[in-house]
Amino acid sequence: MNAGFTTLSTELPKTDPRVKLLNARIKKEHYRPDALIEILHTAQNAYGYLPLPVLAHIARSLNLPPSRVYSTVTFYHFFSLKSKGEHTCLVCTGTACYVKGAQKILDEIERQFNLQPGQVSADNQLGVAVARCIGACGLAPAVVIDDEVQGKTEPAAVIEKIHSKTGKP
Amino acid sequence: MTTITIQVNGKQLATEPDKTILEVCRANDIEILTMCHLKGVMDVGACRLCLVEIEGINKLLSACTTKVAANMVIRTDTERIKKYQRITTELFFAERNHVCSVCVANGKCELQQLGYKVGMDHIRYPFLYPKCELDSSHAWYVIDHNRCIMCTRCVRVCNEVEGAHNWDVMNRGTQVRVISDFNSPWGESVTCTSCGKCVHACPTGAIWPKAIVQGQLEKKPGIINELVEKRKMKL
Numbered sequence: 397m398n399a400g401f402t403t404l405s406t407e408l409p410k411t412d413p414r415v416k417l418l419n420a421r422i423k424k425e426h427y428r429p430d431a432l433i434e435i436l437h438t439a440q441n442a443y444g445y446l447p448l449p450v451l452a453h454i455a456r457s458l459n460l461p462p463s464r465v466y467s468t469v470t471f472y473h474f475f476s477l478k479s480k481g482e483h484t485c486l487v488c489t490g491t492a493c494y495v496k497g498a499q500k501i502l503d504e505i506e507r508q509f510n511l512q513p514g515q516v517s518a519d520n521q522l523g524v525a526v527a528r529c530i531g532a533c534g535l536a537p538a539v540v541i542d543d544e545v546q547g548k549t550e551p552a553a554v555i556e557k558i559h560s561k562t563g564k565p
Numbered sequence: 566m567t568t569i570t571i572q573v574n575g576k577q578l579a580t581e582p583d584k585t586i587l588e589v590c591r592a593n594d595i596e597i598l599t600m601c602h603l604k605g606v607m608d609v610g611a612c613r614l615c616l617v618e619i620e621g622i623n624k625l626l627s628a629c630t631t632k633v634a635a636n637m638v639i640r641t642d643t644e645r646i647k648k649y650q651r652i653t654t655e656l657f658f659a660e661r662n663h664v665c666s667v668c669v670a671n672g673k674c675e676l677q678q679l680g681y682k683v684g685m686d687h688i689r690y691p692f693l694y695p696k697c698e699l700d701s702s703h704a705w706y707v708i709d710h711n712r713c714i715m716c717t718r719c720v721r722v723c724n725e726v727e728g729a730h731n732w733d734v735m736n737r738g739t740q741v742r743v744i745s746d747f748n749s750p751w752g753e754s755v756t757c758t759s760c761g762k763c764v765h766a767c768p769t770g771a772i773w774p775k776a777i778v779q780g781q782l783e784k785k786p787g788i789i790n791e792l793v794e795k796r797k798m799k800l
Contacts (some may be wrong), residue, residue, distance in 0.1 A: 448747055461724075461756055462746040463733030470735040470748075 408453050414442040418450070422457050429458045432468055436475055445476045481516040481523025483561045485541050485554070490529030492536035497550070501537060502526070504551035509558075521562045569635040574642055586628035586639060587615055597641055598650055598679060600657070601716040602629045603766055605790035606725050612716055613653050614679070617641050625649065647683070654683045659690040660739070661697060662711040663769075670770030671780040676714060693739060700745075702752030706764055706774055708743070713771040715741055719763035722789055731757040762789060 408415045421438040425431035435458070439450050446469055455465045469475045485505065489498045505524055506512055513526040532538045535547025539554050542561055546554065568579050573595055580589045585608065590597050600612035610627035617628045620638035625646070640646070657663075657676060665671050697710035720732040720743065731754050735744045745751045764772050765785050773782055 451747065461730035461733070463730060463744055463756070466744060466747050467733040467735050471737060 406449055406452070408449060415453075417442050418453070419457075422454070427458055429460050432458060432460060432465065433472075436465075436469065440475055444482075445479045448477075479516060479520055479523070480525070482521050483542050483558070484523045484525065485539065485558055486525045486527055486530070487513070488530045488532065488536075488538045488540070489526045490533060490536075492533035493529075493538055496536040498537045501539060501549070501551050501554050504555060505558075508555050521564075522558060569633065571633050571635070571637040571639060573639045580633055582633065582635070584633055586617060586626075586631050586633055586637075589633055590628065590641065595641060597628050598682060599629060600675065600679065600714060600768060601718060603718045603722070603786060603789060605793035606718070606721040606766075609717060609721070612714075614650055616646060616649055618643055618646060651683050651685065654679055654685050655688045655690055657714050658685075658688050659692050661693070661695060661713060664711075667779065668712060668770040669773045669777050669779055669782045670712075670784070673780075673782055673784065674770060675768035695739065697742075700751050701775070702750035703754075703757070703759070704752065705759060705776075706751070706761065706772060708745075708751055708772050709770065710742055711771075712769045713743055714769055715743070716768060717743075718766040718768065718786075719743060719772060722762045722766040726789060726793060727758060727760050727762050729756050729758050729760070732763065762792075765789065 410416075418435070418439050421435055425435060432454070435454055436446065439454065440446055443450060451465050451469065452462065454460075455462045469477065487493075487498055487501055487505070489502075502513065502524075509517060509522060509524070511517060511522065511524045513524055516523040527540075530538055530540060530545070532545060532547060535545065537549060539546045539549050541554070541557050546557060566581050569582055571578055571580060571589065573590060573593070576593075576595075578589060578593055580592075587597055587599070587602065587608075597617070598614045600614050601610070602608055602612075602615065608629040610630040613627065615628040616625035617631075618640040619626055619631075620640075628641070658680070663676065665674070665677055668674065671677070697713075699707065699709045699711070701707045715734070717734060720734060723732045724730045731745050731751075732743055735742055735748055742748075745754045746756060751757065761774070764774055765788055767773075767784065768786070770782060
Protein backbone atom coordinates (compact mmCIF):
# COMPACT_ATOMS: atom_id res chain seq x y z
CA MET A 397 0.00 0.00 0.00
CA ASN A 398 1.48 3.36 -0.96
CA ALA A 399 1.11 6.83 0.55
CA GLY A 400 -1.40 8.05 -2.07
CA PHE A 401 -3.65 5.12 -1.39
CA THR A 402 -3.50 5.73 2.37
CA THR A 403 -4.65 9.35 1.92
CA LEU A 404 -7.51 8.25 -0.29
CA SER A 405 -8.72 5.34 1.79
CA THR A 406 -8.70 6.83 5.31
CA GLU A 407 -12.22 7.46 6.56
CA LEU A 408 -13.03 10.68 8.39
CA PRO A 409 -14.19 10.31 12.04
CA LYS A 410 -17.99 10.05 11.82
CA THR A 411 -18.56 11.65 15.22
CA ASP A 412 -16.78 14.88 14.24
CA PRO A 413 -19.48 17.60 13.95
CA ARG A 414 -17.65 19.10 10.99
CA VAL A 415 -17.82 15.77 9.16
CA LYS A 416 -21.55 15.57 9.94
CA LEU A 417 -22.04 19.07 8.53
CA LEU A 418 -20.06 18.18 5.41
CA ASN A 419 -21.88 14.91 4.86
CA ALA A 420 -25.25 16.64 5.28
CA ARG A 421 -24.31 19.12 2.58
CA ILE A 422 -23.08 16.37 0.24
CA LYS A 423 -26.37 14.53 0.75
CA LYS A 424 -28.37 17.72 0.17
CA GLU A 425 -26.59 18.15 -3.17
CA HIS A 426 -27.50 14.53 -4.04
CA TYR A 427 -23.81 13.55 -4.44
CA ARG A 428 -23.74 15.51 -7.72
CA PRO A 429 -20.17 15.98 -9.02
CA ASP A 430 -21.04 19.47 -10.31
CA ALA A 431 -21.85 20.63 -6.77
CA LEU A 432 -18.12 20.38 -5.97
CA ILE A 433 -17.57 24.11 -5.38
CA GLU A 434 -20.58 24.45 -3.05
CA ILE A 435 -19.40 21.46 -1.02
CA LEU A 436 -15.84 22.80 -0.87
CA HIS A 437 -17.28 26.05 0.49
CA THR A 438 -19.02 24.15 3.29
CA ALA A 439 -15.84 22.23 4.09
CA GLN A 440 -13.72 25.39 4.09
CA ASN A 441 -16.16 27.13 6.42
CA ALA A 442 -16.27 24.15 8.78
CA TYR A 443 -12.52 23.51 8.95
CA GLY A 444 -11.11 26.96 8.15
CA TYR A 445 -9.05 25.32 5.43
CA LEU A 446 -9.14 22.15 3.34
CA PRO A 447 -7.09 19.26 4.77
CA LEU A 448 -6.15 16.48 2.31
CA PRO A 449 -8.22 13.73 4.00
CA VAL A 450 -11.29 15.99 3.63
CA LEU A 451 -10.55 16.50 -0.07
CA ALA A 452 -10.16 12.74 -0.46
CA HIS A 453 -13.49 12.21 1.29
CA ILE A 454 -15.20 14.73 -1.02
CA ALA A 455 -13.63 13.18 -4.14
CA ARG A 456 -14.78 9.74 -3.06
CA SER A 457 -18.30 10.88 -2.17
CA LEU A 458 -18.86 12.78 -5.42
CA ASN A 459 -17.13 10.12 -7.50
CA LEU A 460 -14.65 12.69 -8.84
CA PRO A 461 -11.00 12.12 -9.73
CA PRO A 462 -8.69 13.42 -6.94
CA SER A 463 -6.76 15.58 -9.42
CA ARG A 464 -9.98 17.36 -10.47
CA VAL A 465 -10.77 18.26 -6.84
CA TYR A 466 -7.21 19.43 -6.22
CA SER A 467 -7.16 21.53 -9.39
CA THR A 468 -10.42 23.27 -8.39
CA VAL A 469 -9.10 23.99 -4.89
CA THR A 470 -5.84 25.48 -6.16
CA PHE A 471 -7.57 27.53 -8.89
CA TYR A 472 -9.72 29.61 -6.54
CA HIS A 473 -8.00 31.90 -4.05
CA PHE A 474 -10.87 31.48 -1.59
CA PHE A 475 -9.88 27.90 -0.89
CA SER A 476 -6.82 27.23 1.19
CA LEU A 477 -4.88 23.99 1.67
CA LYS A 478 -3.07 25.34 4.71
CA SER A 479 -4.57 26.43 8.00
CA LYS A 480 -5.09 30.18 8.19
CA GLY A 481 -4.87 30.06 12.00
CA GLU A 482 -7.51 29.77 14.76
CA HIS A 483 -7.88 33.54 14.72
CA THR A 484 -7.32 35.71 11.69
CA CYS A 485 -6.27 39.31 11.37
CA LEU A 486 -6.91 40.81 7.96
CA VAL A 487 -5.38 44.24 7.38
CA CYS A 488 -6.81 46.27 4.54
CA THR A 489 -4.09 47.87 2.42
CA GLY A 490 -6.36 49.65 -0.04
CA THR A 491 -5.50 53.23 -0.98
CA ALA A 492 -7.54 54.91 1.79
CA CYS A 493 -6.34 52.52 4.51
CA TYR A 494 -2.77 52.77 3.29
CA VAL A 495 -2.83 56.55 3.48
CA LYS A 496 -4.36 56.33 6.97
CA GLY A 497 -1.52 54.10 8.22
CA ALA A 498 -2.20 50.42 7.40
CA GLN A 499 1.55 49.87 7.12
CA LYS A 500 2.07 51.09 10.70
CA ILE A 501 -0.44 48.46 11.87
CA LEU A 502 1.37 45.75 9.90
CA ASP A 503 4.74 46.88 11.29
CA GLU A 504 3.38 46.73 14.83
CA ILE A 505 1.94 43.25 14.26
CA GLU A 506 5.31 42.10 12.93
CA ARG A 507 7.09 43.62 15.93
CA GLN A 508 4.69 42.08 18.47
CA PHE A 509 4.00 38.66 16.94
CA ASN A 510 6.86 38.28 14.44
CA LEU A 511 4.35 37.55 11.69
CA GLN A 512 4.29 38.88 8.14
CA PRO A 513 1.20 38.91 5.91
CA GLY A 514 0.39 35.36 4.79
CA GLN A 515 2.04 33.77 7.81
CA VAL A 516 0.52 31.78 10.65
CA SER A 517 1.98 31.67 14.18
CA ALA A 518 3.78 28.50 15.25
CA ASP A 519 0.96 27.55 17.67
CA ASN A 520 -1.63 28.07 14.88
CA GLN A 521 -3.40 30.68 17.06
CA LEU A 522 -3.02 33.70 14.79
CA GLY A 523 -2.88 34.18 11.04
CA VAL A 524 -2.10 37.53 9.42
CA ALA A 525 -3.28 38.48 5.95
CA VAL A 526 -3.71 41.59 3.82
CA ALA A 527 -6.53 42.53 1.47
CA ARG A 528 -6.41 44.96 -1.44
CA CYS A 529 -9.63 46.65 -0.34
CA ILE A 530 -12.45 45.42 1.86
CA GLY A 531 -14.83 48.14 0.70
CA ALA A 532 -14.84 50.02 4.00
CA CYS A 533 -12.80 53.01 2.86
CA GLY A 534 -14.92 55.35 5.05
CA LEU A 535 -13.59 53.46 8.08
CA ALA A 536 -9.92 53.69 7.08
CA PRO A 537 -7.71 52.24 8.37
CA ALA A 538 -9.77 49.06 8.66
CA VAL A 539 -8.74 45.70 10.11
CA VAL A 540 -10.90 42.58 10.19
CA ILE A 541 -10.30 40.39 13.24
CA ASP A 542 -12.26 37.11 13.16
CA ASP A 543 -14.91 38.52 10.78
CA GLU A 544 -15.32 41.61 12.99
CA VAL A 545 -14.47 44.89 11.28
CA GLN A 546 -12.39 47.32 13.33
CA GLY A 547 -12.81 50.75 11.73
CA LYS A 548 -10.71 53.90 12.21
CA THR A 549 -8.36 51.84 14.30
CA GLU A 550 -4.72 52.24 15.33
CA PRO A 551 -1.80 49.85 15.98
CA ALA A 552 -2.20 49.65 19.78
CA ALA A 553 -5.95 48.93 19.59
CA VAL A 554 -5.38 46.17 17.01
CA ILE A 555 -2.76 44.47 19.17
CA GLU A 556 -5.06 44.68 22.20
CA LYS A 557 -7.95 43.16 20.25
CA ILE A 558 -5.75 40.30 19.00
CA HIS A 559 -4.60 39.61 22.56
CA SER A 560 -8.21 39.49 23.77
CA LYS A 561 -9.03 36.97 21.01
CA THR A 562 -6.03 34.70 21.50
CA GLY A 563 -6.30 35.01 25.28
CA LYS A 564 -2.66 35.97 25.72
CA PRO A 565 -1.20 39.15 27.32
CA MET B 566 -25.32 16.76 -46.03
CA THR B 567 -25.30 20.42 -46.99
CA THR B 568 -22.23 21.87 -48.60
CA ILE B 569 -20.93 25.36 -47.94
CA THR B 570 -18.10 27.28 -49.52
CA ILE B 571 -15.43 29.15 -47.65
CA GLN B 572 -12.38 31.02 -48.86
CA VAL B 573 -8.97 30.29 -47.35
CA ASN B 574 -5.98 32.36 -48.48
CA GLY B 575 -7.90 33.32 -51.64
CA LYS B 576 -8.74 29.71 -52.49
CA GLN B 577 -12.39 28.58 -52.67
CA LEU B 578 -13.05 25.43 -50.69
CA ALA B 579 -16.21 23.34 -50.52
CA THR B 580 -16.85 21.83 -47.12
CA GLU B 581 -19.51 20.74 -44.65
CA PRO B 582 -20.74 22.86 -41.76
CA ASP B 583 -19.88 21.89 -38.15
CA LYS B 584 -16.30 21.21 -39.09
CA THR B 585 -13.60 23.36 -37.54
CA ILE B 586 -11.43 25.67 -39.61
CA LEU B 587 -8.45 23.52 -38.64
CA GLU B 588 -10.06 20.32 -39.94
CA VAL B 589 -10.95 21.95 -43.26
CA CYS B 590 -7.50 23.45 -43.72
CA ARG B 591 -5.70 20.21 -42.83
CA ALA B 592 -7.92 18.29 -45.30
CA ASN B 593 -6.93 20.76 -48.03
CA ASP B 594 -3.19 20.76 -47.31
CA ILE B 595 -3.17 24.27 -45.86
CA GLU B 596 -0.67 24.32 -43.03
CA ILE B 597 -1.78 25.61 -39.64
CA LEU B 598 0.67 25.37 -36.75
CA THR B 599 -0.67 23.74 -33.59
CA MET B 600 0.65 22.51 -30.27
CA CYS B 601 -2.34 21.67 -28.07
CA HIS B 602 -4.39 20.05 -30.85
CA LEU B 603 -4.31 16.26 -30.81
CA LYS B 604 -6.52 14.30 -33.13
CA GLY B 605 -8.81 12.06 -31.12
CA VAL B 606 -9.31 14.32 -28.11
CA MET B 607 -11.28 17.52 -27.52
CA ASP B 608 -9.83 20.85 -28.66
CA VAL B 609 -9.35 23.54 -26.02
CA GLY B 610 -7.61 26.35 -27.93
CA ALA B 611 -4.91 26.64 -25.30
CA CYS B 612 -1.71 27.15 -27.29
CA ARG B 613 -2.93 30.08 -29.46
CA LEU B 614 -0.72 28.98 -32.36
CA CYS B 615 -3.57 28.22 -34.76
CA LEU B 616 -4.90 31.78 -34.73
CA VAL B 617 -6.40 32.83 -38.09
CA GLU B 618 -7.79 36.04 -39.51
CA ILE B 619 -11.45 36.03 -40.42
CA GLU B 620 -12.87 38.87 -42.47
CA GLY B 621 -15.32 40.98 -40.49
CA ILE B 622 -13.93 39.94 -37.09
CA ASN B 623 -11.27 42.17 -35.57
CA LYS B 624 -9.69 39.70 -33.20
CA LEU B 625 -7.84 36.57 -34.25
CA LEU B 626 -9.68 33.32 -33.61
CA SER B 627 -8.24 29.88 -32.94
CA ALA B 628 -8.79 27.58 -35.92
CA CYS B 629 -9.16 24.47 -33.75
CA THR B 630 -12.20 25.73 -31.84
CA THR B 631 -13.92 27.88 -34.50
CA LYS B 632 -16.49 26.21 -36.73
CA VAL B 633 -16.66 27.12 -40.40
CA ALA B 634 -19.62 29.15 -41.62
CA ALA B 635 -20.90 29.79 -45.14
CA ASN B 636 -18.88 32.37 -47.13
CA MET B 637 -16.28 32.78 -44.40
CA VAL B 638 -13.15 34.50 -45.69
CA ILE B 639 -10.12 33.20 -43.80
CA ARG B 640 -6.44 34.07 -44.03
CA THR B 641 -3.77 31.90 -42.42
CA ASP B 642 -0.61 33.40 -43.92
CA THR B 643 -0.58 37.12 -43.15
CA GLU B 644 2.32 38.97 -41.54
CA ARG B 645 0.16 39.61 -38.48
CA ILE B 646 -0.38 35.90 -37.92
CA LYS B 647 3.28 35.07 -38.51
CA LYS B 648 4.21 37.71 -35.94
CA TYR B 649 1.93 36.19 -33.33
CA GLN B 650 3.14 32.65 -34.08
CA ARG B 651 6.70 33.81 -33.50
CA ILE B 652 5.77 35.54 -30.23
CA THR B 653 3.88 32.48 -28.96
CA THR B 654 6.77 30.18 -29.82
CA GLU B 655 9.27 32.41 -28.04
CA LEU B 656 7.06 32.55 -24.97
CA PHE B 657 6.93 28.74 -24.90
CA PHE B 658 10.70 28.65 -24.68
CA ALA B 659 11.00 31.50 -22.18
CA GLU B 660 8.37 30.06 -19.82
CA ARG B 661 10.20 26.92 -18.68
CA ASN B 662 13.68 25.42 -18.87
CA HIS B 663 13.89 23.93 -22.35
CA VAL B 664 17.41 22.68 -22.97
CA CYS B 665 17.30 20.71 -26.22
CA SER B 666 20.86 19.40 -26.04
CA VAL B 667 20.18 17.32 -22.93
CA CYS B 668 16.58 16.37 -23.73
CA VAL B 669 15.38 12.85 -24.52
CA ALA B 670 13.16 14.25 -27.27
CA ASN B 671 15.98 16.14 -29.03
CA GLY B 672 15.38 15.91 -32.78
CA LYS B 673 11.91 14.44 -32.33
CA CYS B 674 10.28 17.22 -30.36
CA GLU B 675 7.25 19.09 -31.66
CA LEU B 676 8.30 22.25 -29.85
CA GLN B 677 11.76 22.11 -31.40
CA GLN B 678 10.26 21.59 -34.86
CA LEU B 679 7.94 24.54 -34.24
CA GLY B 680 10.95 26.72 -33.45
CA TYR B 681 12.51 25.78 -36.80
CA LYS B 682 9.22 26.31 -38.66
CA VAL B 683 8.62 29.85 -37.44
CA GLY B 684 12.30 30.67 -37.98
CA MET B 685 13.05 31.46 -34.36
CA ASP B 686 16.70 32.59 -34.13
CA HIS B 687 16.58 34.29 -30.75
CA ILE B 688 14.16 34.87 -27.88
CA ARG B 689 13.32 38.48 -27.15
CA TYR B 690 11.78 37.81 -23.73
CA PRO B 691 13.69 37.26 -20.49
CA PHE B 692 13.69 33.61 -19.41
CA LEU B 693 11.67 32.90 -16.28
CA TYR B 694 13.90 30.00 -15.13
CA PRO B 695 11.18 28.59 -12.85
CA LYS B 696 12.18 25.95 -10.33
CA CYS B 697 10.47 22.86 -11.68
CA GLU B 698 10.50 19.33 -10.38
CA LEU B 699 11.22 16.05 -12.09
CA ASP B 700 9.11 13.13 -10.91
CA SER B 701 10.57 9.71 -11.59
CA SER B 702 8.57 7.87 -8.95
CA HIS B 703 6.57 5.91 -11.53
CA ALA B 704 8.02 2.49 -12.34
CA TRP B 705 8.13 3.03 -16.12
CA TYR B 706 7.71 6.73 -16.90
CA VAL B 707 9.15 10.10 -15.91
CA ILE B 708 7.52 13.54 -15.94
CA ASP B 709 9.84 16.55 -16.14
CA HIS B 710 7.94 19.80 -15.57
CA ASN B 711 10.88 21.80 -16.95
CA ARG B 712 9.92 20.65 -20.45
CA CYS B 713 6.16 20.93 -20.10
CA ILE B 714 4.38 23.55 -22.22
CA MET B 715 0.95 23.15 -20.56
CA CYS B 716 -0.76 21.99 -23.75
CA THR B 717 -2.83 19.64 -21.51
CA ARG B 718 -2.78 16.90 -24.15
CA CYS B 719 -1.86 14.36 -21.45
CA VAL B 720 -4.71 15.60 -19.25
CA ARG B 721 -7.26 15.21 -22.03
CA VAL B 722 -5.98 11.83 -23.22
CA CYS B 723 -6.02 10.46 -19.68
CA ASN B 724 -9.55 11.73 -19.11
CA GLU B 725 -11.21 11.12 -22.47
CA VAL B 726 -9.45 8.10 -23.94
CA GLU B 727 -8.18 6.17 -20.93
CA GLY B 728 -10.91 7.44 -18.58
CA ALA B 729 -8.54 7.41 -15.62
CA HIS B 730 -8.19 11.18 -15.06
CA ASN B 731 -4.90 10.82 -13.26
CA TRP B 732 -3.70 14.18 -14.59
CA ASP B 733 -5.09 17.64 -14.05
CA VAL B 734 -3.78 21.19 -13.80
CA MET B 735 -3.21 23.02 -10.53
CA ASN B 736 -2.77 26.71 -9.66
CA ARG B 737 -2.83 29.63 -12.07
CA GLY B 738 -0.56 31.80 -14.18
CA THR B 739 3.15 31.00 -14.02
CA GLN B 740 2.48 28.61 -11.12
CA VAL B 741 0.45 26.14 -13.21
CA ARG B 742 1.63 22.55 -13.12
CA VAL B 743 0.31 19.26 -14.39
CA ILE B 744 -0.46 17.17 -11.31
CA SER B 745 -1.18 13.55 -10.52
CA ASP B 746 -3.95 12.95 -7.97
CA PHE B 747 -3.46 15.30 -4.96
CA ASN B 748 -0.23 16.72 -6.34
CA SER B 749 1.33 13.50 -5.08
CA PRO B 750 4.16 11.57 -6.75
CA TRP B 751 3.08 9.84 -9.97
CA GLY B 752 4.26 6.48 -8.64
CA GLU B 753 1.80 6.75 -5.74
CA SER B 754 -1.17 7.51 -7.95
CA VAL B 755 -4.28 5.43 -7.34
CA THR B 756 -5.93 6.48 -10.59
CA CYS B 757 -3.04 5.95 -13.05
CA THR B 758 -3.37 2.73 -15.03
CA SER B 759 0.18 3.01 -16.44
CA CYS B 760 -1.29 2.81 -19.96
CA GLY B 761 1.32 5.17 -21.42
CA LYS B 762 -1.07 7.22 -23.57
CA CYS B 763 0.13 10.48 -22.00
CA VAL B 764 3.69 9.54 -23.00
CA HIS B 765 2.68 9.43 -26.66
CA ALA B 766 0.39 12.44 -26.41
CA CYS B 767 3.10 14.71 -24.95
CA PRO B 768 4.58 16.87 -27.73
CA THR B 769 7.86 17.51 -25.95
CA GLY B 770 10.22 15.55 -23.72
CA ALA B 771 8.16 16.28 -20.61
CA ILE B 772 6.82 12.73 -20.28
CA TRP B 773 8.98 9.87 -21.42
CA PRO B 774 9.55 6.17 -20.75
CA LYS B 775 12.50 5.36 -18.51
CA ALA B 776 14.24 2.88 -20.84
CA ILE B 777 15.26 5.64 -23.26
CA VAL B 778 18.56 7.38 -23.83
CA GLN B 779 18.98 10.99 -24.87
CA GLY B 780 17.65 11.76 -28.35
CA GLN B 781 16.28 8.26 -28.87
CA LEU B 782 12.69 8.97 -27.94
CA GLU B 783 10.11 7.90 -30.52
CA LYS B 784 6.65 9.28 -29.80
CA LYS B 785 3.57 8.25 -31.74
CA PRO B 786 0.84 10.83 -31.10
CA GLY B 787 -1.08 9.29 -34.02
CA ILE B 788 -1.90 6.16 -32.04
CA ILE B 789 -4.35 8.15 -29.91
CA ASN B 790 -6.63 8.88 -32.86
CA GLU B 791 -6.10 5.37 -34.23
CA LEU B 792 -7.37 4.01 -30.94
CA VAL B 793 -10.36 6.38 -30.88
CA GLU B 794 -11.31 5.44 -34.46
CA LYS B 795 -10.94 1.72 -33.85
CA ARG B 796 -13.21 1.92 -30.82
CA LYS B 797 -15.93 3.42 -33.01
CA MET B 798 -15.77 0.45 -35.42
CA LYS B 799 -18.51 -2.11 -35.24
CA LEU B 800 -17.24 -5.64 -35.47
